[in-house]
Amino acid sequence: MSKDGGILARYAMTLETLAAAPDGLSLMEVVQATGLPRGTAHRLLGALRGIGYIVPRDGRKIYVLGPRLLRLLHLGVAPAAVSSLVQPMLEALVARFKETAFVAKLVGADVKSVAMVVPESDGQSFVQPGRVMPVHAAASAKAILAFQDEALIDEVLSRPRTRYTENTRVGEAELRADLEQVRRQGFALCDEELDPGVLSYACPVHLEGAGVLYSIGLVGLSRRLGDHPQSEVVAILRAAAEEFSKSLPSGLHRPVIGEVPAVPEERSG
Amino acid sequence: MSKDGGILARYAMTLETLAAAPDGLSLMEVVQATGLPRGTAHRLLGALRGIGYIVPRDGRKIYVLGPRLLRLLHLGVAPAAVSSLVQPMLEALVARFKETAFVAKLVGADVKSVAMVVPESDGQSFVQPGRVMPVHAAASAKAILAFQDEALIDEVLSRPRTRYTENTRVGEAELRADLEQVRRQGFALCDEELDPGVLSYACPVHLEGAGVLYSIGLVGLSRRLGDHPQSEVVAILRAAAEEFSKSLPSGLHRPVIGEVPAVPEERSG
DNA sequence: GCTGATAATTCCGTTTTATGGAACTTTGTT
DNA sequence: AACAAAGTTCCATAAAACGGAATTATCAGC
Numbered sequence: 001m002s003k004d005g006g007i008l009a010r011y012a013m014t015l016e017t018l019a020a021a022p023d024g025l026s027l028m029e030v031v032q033a034t035g036l037p038r039g040t041a042h043r044l045l046g047a048l049r050g051i052g053y054i055v056p057r058d059g060r061k062i063y064v065l066g067p068r069l070l071r072l073l074h075l076g077v078a079p080a081a082v083s084s085l086v087q088p089m090l091e092a093l094v095a096r097f098k099e100t101a102f103v104a105k106l107v108g109a110d111v112k113s114v115a116m117v118v119p120e121s122d123g124q125s126f127v128q129p130g131r132v133m134p135v136h137a138a139a140s141a142k143a144i145l146a147f148q149d150e151a152l153i154d155e156v157l158s159r160p161r162t163r164y165t166e167n168t169r170v171g172e173a174e175l176r177a178d179l180e181q182v183r184r185q186g187f188a189l190c191d192e193e194l195d196p197g198v199l200s201y202a203c204p205v206h207l208e209g210a211g212v213l214y215s216i217g218l219v220g221l222s223r224r225l226g227d228h229p230q231s232e233v234v235a236i237l238r239a240a241a242e243e244f245s246k247s248l249p250s251g252l253h254r255p256v257i258g259e260v261p262a263v264p265e266e267r268s269g
Numbered sequence: 270m271s272k273d274g275g276i277l278a279r280y281a282m283t284l285e286t287l288a289a290a291p292d293g294l295s296l297m298e299v300v301q302a303t304g305l306p307r308g309t310a311h312r313l314l315g316a317l318r319g320i321g322y323i324v325p326r327d328g329r330k331i332y333v334l335g336p337r338l339l340r341l342l343h344l345g346v347a348p349a350a351v352s353s354l355v356q357p358m359l360e361a362l363v364a365r366f367k368e369t370a371f372v373a374k375l376v377g378a379d380v381k382s383v384a385m386v387v388p389e390s391d392g393q394s395f396v397q398p399g400r401v402m403p404v405h406a407a408a409s410a411k412a413i414l415a416f417q418d419e420a421l422i423d424e425v426l427s428r429p430r431t432r433y434t435e436n437t438r439v440g441e442a443e444l445r446a447d448l449e450q451v452r453r454q455g456f457a458l459c460d461e462e463l464d465p466g467v468l469s470y471a472c473p474v475h476l477e478g479a480g481v482l483y484s485i486g487l488v489g490l491s492r493r494l495g496d497h498p499q500s501e502v503v504a505i506l507r508a509a510a511e512e513f514s515k516s517l518p519s520g521l522h523r524p525v526i527g528e529v530p531a532v533p534e535e536r537s538g
Numbered sequence: 539g540c541t542g543a544t545a546a547t548t549c550c551g552t553t554t555t556a557t558g559g560a561a562c563t564t565t566g567t568t
Numbered sequence: 569a570a571c572a573a574a575g576t577t578c579c580a581t582a583a584a585a586c587g588g589a590a591t592t593a594t595c596a597g598c
Binding site for chain 2 (some may be wrong): 077
């Protein structure tokens with residue numbers, strides 16, 4: 001059977017066929033579109049479903065691209081690519097709070113700031129997109145890390161931590177508690193943990209089906225930013241995160257509502 | 270030795286390992302990160318490279334995610350997601366020409382309009398969002414189709430074609446010549462081929478490494494739109510296409526050389 | 539340039555898995 | 569209920585993956 005590509009060629013073809021179909025495809029539609037034999041197409045779809053690259057929609061016979069693939073694609077996108085998307089949102093935040101607004105992204109096991117807008121009033125505080133945020137002392141990093149899987153969290157927490165200020169939290173148990181709190185509350189807060197006198201908030205950006213890869217936040221002097229009620233800041237950041245999420249090429253064609261019951265069947269073996 | 274996942278599990282693992290490494294990984298790094306045997310990892314990387322999912326960087330021994338994955342991302346993006354992005358650009362075009370401006374996207378083997386802005390003066394429009402543009406009689410469709418691969422062009426040209434006006438081109442040879450001209454000139458022009466008295470221009474949007482999936486164009490009455498010199502219309506549409514391309518999340522992680530200036534300490538959180 | 543270590547690549551006999559046509563089961567329709 | 573169409577399972581055959589070992593390329597340091 002050796003056509004041109006290798007064994008993966010037909011998987012890739014199948015994925016692209018599904019990607020091109022806004023509402024998903026049934027087995028027979030895939031067969032027609034790809035020219036694969038029925039049994040073969042069925043097996044390929046099963047294998048793709050097995051690794052979460054595609055997902056059955058609604059009932060069980062219509063397939064769409066799945067969350068795992070979406071996440072992979074997001075991870076692969078260069079940070080700079082999103083900066084133009086979020087610029088207007090960040091500017092709106094700055095206009096609202098007169099503080100620096102920024103977006104951070106998970107890159108490998110680091111969290112990097114990828115876009116930032118600074119209020120005109122304090123021009124001295126310049127921006128360094130690409131800066132790696134310390135995971136234990138930056139709200140932006142905690143907001144993202146809290147929603148990663150255990151393996152990544154373990155890896156991150158196994159690294160050495162600098163005590164930047166007397167507020168910096170360096171104990172592993174402390175930090176795990178922080179992350180738990182972030183998960184519960186839906187936002188992260190760093191109060192002079194990185195720089196003295198500086199306060200920062202960050203909200204995770206939940207990508208539909210792809211988990212959390214970005215956070216959006218505010219930084220400013222505790223004296224000023226602290227004047228705003230926490231609930232107000234968080235509410236507005238949450239709204240911005242939601243808007244950001246929607247503006248990203250997140251959603252695949254159809255909302256993947258149903259949960260993915262990870263590896264439901266493993267029979268016949 | 271069939272572990273839990275299927276045969277694809279290790280490919281997925283490899284892709285995710287690479288996705289987590291913005292600067293790419295060598296074979297041995299992949300081996301270390303995944304625990305795969307050397308020979309196996311080498312073979313997997315070769316297969317992934319064979320289908321364009323990963324790409325060797327610089328020399329030949331560092332692998333990063335490839336353009337074909339990026340294309341998958343764009344294909345999977347719901348058309349509505351881009352409309353907010355292009356709205357400002359379309360409005361600028363409308364302000365400039367006082368004609369309807371729109372963006373079309375390749376969806377499967379069809380070209381659909383996904384966003385448009387109509388000049389206030391005339392409430393009438395010739396394009397509605399979601400409308401499938403006939404591939405043989407719409408500049409927007411030709412601008413996209415011209416840059417697809419032969420298989421897709423063949424498929425599209427094998428379908429029946431309606432003769433909308435006496436200018437409509439239905440002959441296969443004619444249409445192939447049209448596409449060739451689009452490739453040469455970098456834009457498509459339909460002069461009363463779809464609706465009598467209506468002229469339309471469209472330029473392809475070239476996505477970095479992902480080919481052409483969108484076009485951006487103008488439609489209007491021949492009498493009015495025809496008054497503008499073709500070179501002027503095309504130049505401005507080209508500029509808009511370029512701007513659009515840059516605003517999209519194109520670009521996978523790049524062989525960025527000037528990496529992390531590693532600023533010692535600065536404020537932020 | 540020589541040399542020694544490390545990474546990359548190729549080899550190849552063995553074993554596992556994919557393959558796809560056909561048979562079978564489920565689903566949906568008149 | 570009967571029929572048609574889609575979905576699923578079966579299975580002998582053929583093909584490809586497998587991975588350890590051997591080979592070649594790459595690159596230090598001398």
